[in-house]
Amino acid sequence: MNGGYMDLHRGAESRRPGDKFGKAEARNRLLVTLGGTAVLLILLGVVLLLFVGISRVDGSSMYPTYNSGDIVWFRRGGEDFARGTVVSLNMPGGDRYIKRVVAVPGDTVDIKDGRLFVNGRAVREPYANGVTxxxxxxxxxxxxxxxxxxxxxxxxNRRKSVDSRSFGPVASAQIQGRILGQH
Incomplete structure (x- = not known):
């Protein structure tokens, strides 16, 4: 029995800090932790690439909602975008625009007397800066x-925006996704 105690005691002694076995165990734990962190970061990167995009606001066309230089992130995907949704657009020539959807498929748009009308009704636009x-x-x-x-x-920012008034309606395929937030 005493010999068994000594064997256990010697096993405990061999795991003292500074011992080769203790260093190897600590190194293995560190490698497992770093490997797990790397896998999580790679998975996060894949999720971001597939489901989330990042865009930069260039110019004052979305002021006061967004300022030039703001970084926005958007959820990728072809959903039905409701009126009022702010979206990221891919334009011919590779330009990216951030704009607000004001009318959807099937709607009739009219602009008169400095106001936007959709389906014959004046649209209340508290976010709009300037007349339309x-x-x-x-x-x-x-x-x-x-x-x-x-x-x-x-x-x-109606006076400073190049939008559907200039280039016409946009196809759903041009819409990259709905803006989720900004940094």
Missing amino acids: EADPEGFVTYPCKLSKNKYFVLGD
Whole structure:
């Protein structure tokens, strides 16, 4: 019995700090922790790439909601975007715009007397800065009936925005996703 105690005692002694066995065990624990952290970071990166995008606001077209230089993140995906939703758009030529959806497929858009009308009703827009005027050089004739998969988007800063008044309705395929927040 006493010999068994001594064997246990010697085993405990061999795990003292500074002992080779203790250092190897600590190193293994550190490697497992670092490996687990690396796997989690890789998984997080994959999730972000697949489901979340990041965009930079360039210019004052979304002021006061967003300022030039703000970084926004958006949820990727082709969902039905409701009126009032702020979205990230891919435009021809590779430009990215941040705009607000003001009309959805099937809606009729009109702009008159400095106001936006959707389906014959004036739209209350507490987020809008300035009056809404048609772009005389734009490609839109009013009233504008939106076809399937087409959205009408405007910048909140109406005097400083290039939007659907200029380039027309955007296809759902151009919408990268809904803005979730900003940094």
